[in-house]
Amino acid sequence: MRPVAHRKPSYVHNQSTASLSKYYDVFCKNFNLSFGHPRQDVCSFCSETSIKIKNEIDIEKKVDLEDVLLDHKNKSKCFSRMMTEKLPNTVQVCFDMMQNQPLPKLSVTDTFYSRQAWVYNLTFVIMSENDQSKDNCYLYTWHEGESGRGPNEIGSALIHFLEILEERYKTKSRPPTILNLYSDSCSGQNKNKFIMGLLLYYMNCKDTIFNKIKHIFPVRGHSYMAADQVFGRIEKVLHKKEIIVCPTQYHDIFKQFCQVKTYENDFKVYNIKDALPKTTSFYEDIFKLNELESIEDSAINEEGACIYSEDTSY
Secondary structure, three states: OOOOOOOOOOEEOOEEOOOHHHHHHHHHHHOOOOOOOOOOOOOHHHHHHHHHHHHOOOHHHHHHHHHHHHHHHHHHHHHHHHHHOOOOOEEEEEEEEOOOEEEOEOOOHHHHHOOOEEEEEEEEEEHHHOOOOHHHEEEEEEEOOOOOOOHHHHHHHHHHHHHHHHHHHOOOOOOOOEEEEEOOOOOOOOOOHHHHHHHHHHHHHOOOOOOEEEEEOOOOOOOOOHHHHHHHHHHHHHHOOOOEOOHHHHHHHHOOOOEEEEEOOOEOOOOHHHHHHHHHHHHOOOOOOOOOOOOOOOOEOOOOOEOOEOOOOO
């Protein structure tokens, strides 16, 4: 039997030092210290205002800046509450683009000085199911050699996803009639007249179970959604992969967390930007596409959140 070694108490100036448990208890409870990773994707408005508050000498101006910052944070919290709220007869969906992934991904020095292709990923998460399993996460992927990442690609994937939702819920005895879409305010992808016109077309020209679709945008800089949690899990696996040389290797990783839809195999990209001007006159009386309100100028809802709601139930 192997003898068990016991740590002998150490002595400093003939006095025994504190045990590890005692030191740990004092360190954690009395010093109020903590450790954490540096924050990323911090809101620029919050950072700028915090610096102004720190450097402001005038007491009145400092109080005004603190009120502005507090109001900004309260509005951002309302967006998070709206996403987690359980609403009757409503489907809650968020979607976002993941960070571009390099192709090929190599640990060779020369790749840092070479032009690499990018793999694009757009993920939809059905939040009303309260479950981020593969059944509720849909990832649309393509690389830049196949298509770009503008409203044509976002809109085409959105239409395909809406058709999946239709098939999923229309067989229920009481299917939902309201769809809430949550996304960030990227004007080149989500918040533009092309996506709005596409949803108007879907509501008025398609046989759908939904009679109302709302597209809700957060306060700038506070767009953390369920899709970002899925991205975090994917990136943990990608960090362990040193070599990726083809898109199918990315697809295999994505399939661990989402239902993967690939370009041409599962969905096609339509030229929405060219098709919209031909139908704009039909919707001029319904919605003035060129008069979109900005986040700061839009109406404030009952919760006090500054959001833009795209109601296509006309």
